[in-house]
Amino acid sequence: GENVEQHPSTLSVQEGDSAVIKCTYSDSASNYFPWYKQELGKRPQLIIDIRSNVGEKKDQRIAVTLNKTAKHFSLHITETQPEDSAVYFCAASKDSSYKLIFGSGTRLLVRP
Amino acid sequence: KAGVTQTPRYLIKTRGQQVTLSCSPISGHRSVSWYQQTPGQGLQFLFEYFSETQRNKGNFPGRFSGRQFSNSRSEMNVSTLELGDSALYLCASSLGLAGGDYEQYFGPGTRLTVT
Numbered sequence: 001g002e003n004v005e006q007h008p009s010t011l012s013v014q015e016g017d018s019a020v021i022k023c024t025y026s027d028s029a030s031n032y033f034p035w036y037k038q039e040l041g042k043r044p045q046l047i048i049d050i051r052s053n054v055g056e057k058k059d060q061r062i063a064v065t066l067n068k069t070a071k072h073f074s075l076h077i078t079e080t081q082p083e084d085s086a087v088y089f090c091a092a093s094k095d096s097s098y099k100l101i102f103g104s105g106t107r108l109l110v111r112p
Numbered sequence: 113k114a115g116v117t118q119t120p121r122y123l124i125k126t127r128g129q130q131v132t133l134s135c136s137p138i139s140g141h142r143s144v145s146w147y148q149q150t151p152g153q154g155l156q157f158l159f160e161y162f163s164e165t166q167r168n169k170g171n172f173p174g175r176f177s178g179r180q181f182s183n184s185r186s187e188m189n190v191s192t193l194e195l196g197d198s199a200l201y202l203c204a205s206s207l208g209l210a211g212g213d214y215e216q217y218f219g220p221g222t223r224l225t226v227t
Contacts, residue, residue: 032214034214034215034216036218042220043202043218043219043220043221044155044202044218045218046215046216046217049214049215089154089155091155093214097160097167097168098143098145098160098162098167098168098206098208098214098216099145099157099160099168099170100145100147100155100157100204100216101157102147102154102155102156103154104154105154105155
């Protein structure tokens with residue numbers, strides 16, 4: 001069935017370091033991969049997304065890479081700041097559906 | 113543009129009761145999806161509505177149902193509540209067009225507690 005695995009479950013980095021979160025999806029028909037940031041008590045916020053016809057997308061300190069052959073995609077955050085501390089979720093869906101299959105989340109802690 | 117709104121924000125119910133949650137999407141968005149978020153199961157898809165029709169359904173029992181109105185506002189209903197239904201219920205709004213923009217924007221959620 002459809003499944004998205006996300007690693008690591010927790011990640012602690014020093015301010016200024018980079019953070020990488022990885023996800024693997026099972027449905028080869030998936031072609032849309034968003035990343036959401038959820039701060040404590042807040043709603044998930046879309047921070048970046050990528051479609052399967054693109055291998056990499058960057059937005060300031062955030063980038064996402066996609067390897068369709070291996071069916072995995074990653075979130076890269078450079079020059080991390082304490083306000084980056086949150087839970088990050090990856091997700092996958094396909095053209096025929098707006099159903100998002102979410103990973104289990106990564107709790108990122110950026111130490112000042 | 114105003115964001116996605118959900119009402120009520122908090123709800124406490126007793127086992128066996130039923131509950132109705134409401135979601136108003138971003139103006140112009142025609143698709144509303146519902147998700148359940150729990151510490152144990154994470155974010156799980158419930159169903160998606162577009163132009164008053166359910167397009168997709170997740171793996172939840174029939175006690176969970178929904179509908180969408182002509183103004184794109186959506187409601188979800190849970191009947192015969194169980195303790196395990198305690199969760200944050202999130203709705204997400206999107207344009208809903210096939211082959212188009214798939215971005216989904218979440219509302220603040222309704223925190224449901226079943227006692």
